Amino acid sequence: MSTETPAVAAADLRSTLATLVRREFWEHRALWLAPLVVAAVLAACTLFSVTIGIQVNDTRISAITPSERVMVLNMSQLTWMLVMSVVACIVGGFYALDCLYSERRDRSILFWKSLPVSDGLTVLSKFLAVSVGLPLLVLVLGSVSYLLALLIWKVRVATGAVPDVVAWGFIPWLRGEAVIVLCMLLAVLWYAPVVAAALLLSAYARRNPLLWAALLLALLPIFEYIVFRTRFVLDFMQYRSGAIWWVLTHRDGHDAITPEGRMLNDLNWPAAFGSAALWLGVVAAALLLYATARVRRYRDDNA
Secondary structure, X not given: OOXXXXXXXXXXXXXXXXXXXXXXXXXXXHHHHHHHHHHHHHHHHOOOOOOOXXXXXHHHHHHOOHXXXXXXXXXXXXXXXXXXXXXXXXHHHHHHHHHHHHHHHOOHHHHHHOOOOOHHHXXXXXXXXXXXXXXXXXXXXXXHHHHHHHHHHHHHHHOOOOOOOOOOOHHHHHHHHHXXXXXXXXXXXXXXXXXXXXXXXXXXXXXXXXHHHHHHHHHHHHXXXXXXXXXXXXXXXXXXXXXXXXXXXXXXOEEOOOOOOOHHHHOOHHHHHOOHHHHHHHHHHHHHHHHHHHHHHHOOOOO
C-alpha cells in the first residue's frame, strides 16, 4: 500500500507535467525559436523604421495631443503582439498537427511508453505546451522586445531622426499589457477545441495529418453544399474562427473601442468571458483530449 500523501502525489504530478512540457520545447525547437527570431527582427526594424506602428502625417506632428501619444503607445504595443501571435499560431498549428503523428512515425513512442507516464498526461502536456507555454513565451518575448524597440525609438527621437509621436508611461503601458494578457487568455479558451481537434487528428492519421486537415477544411463545406444545399459547416468554421472578437469589441451593438485607447475599460470583457460558446468549447476540448489519449494508447505503431 502506498504511503504517499495526496499533497506529495499532486506535487509529483505537477513536476512530471512540467518536465513533459519542457520536453516538448526541447524536442520542437520551432516553438521557442520562431517567436524569438520574430521578436528580434521586430526590435531591429525599429533602427530603420520611420513609424512605430501608427503613421502620422508630418503636418500634424506638432499638434499631436498627449492622449494621442498614449494611443500610439497602446496601439503599437497591441500591433507588435499581434504580429508575434500570428507567427505563434502558425507554428503552434503545425506542431499540434504533427507532434503525436511524428512520435509514431519515428517510433520514439515506444521509448516514451516504456516510461511510467500515462497517455493522458502526455497528451495534456502537448496541449499545455501549445496553449499555455507558447502564449506565455510570446508574451514575455513580445514585451521585452517592444520595450527595447521603444528605447531605440526614444534614442532616435533624441537625435532628431524620427518624430516624437509616442508617449512613454508606465501605467498606460501596464494597461496595454493587461489588455494583451486578457486577450491571450480569451484566445486560449476560445481556440482550445481547435487545438484539441488538431491533436486528435495527429494521433489518428496514418499519413500526413496536415494534408488531412487541409482536405477536411476545404472539402467538408463543399460536400455539404453539394449534397444538402446548406452551409452549416462553413458557418460554424467562420463562427469559431473569430466570433468571440466581435463580442469583445462591441457593446450594445456598437464599436467599443474609443480613439483614446481606453480598451481595458471599453472592451466588453463580461460578455466575452461569459459567452456560453466559449465554455462549451472548453468542455468540447476536454472531451477531444480524452479521445486523443485513448487513440494514442491503442495506435502506437500503425503509422
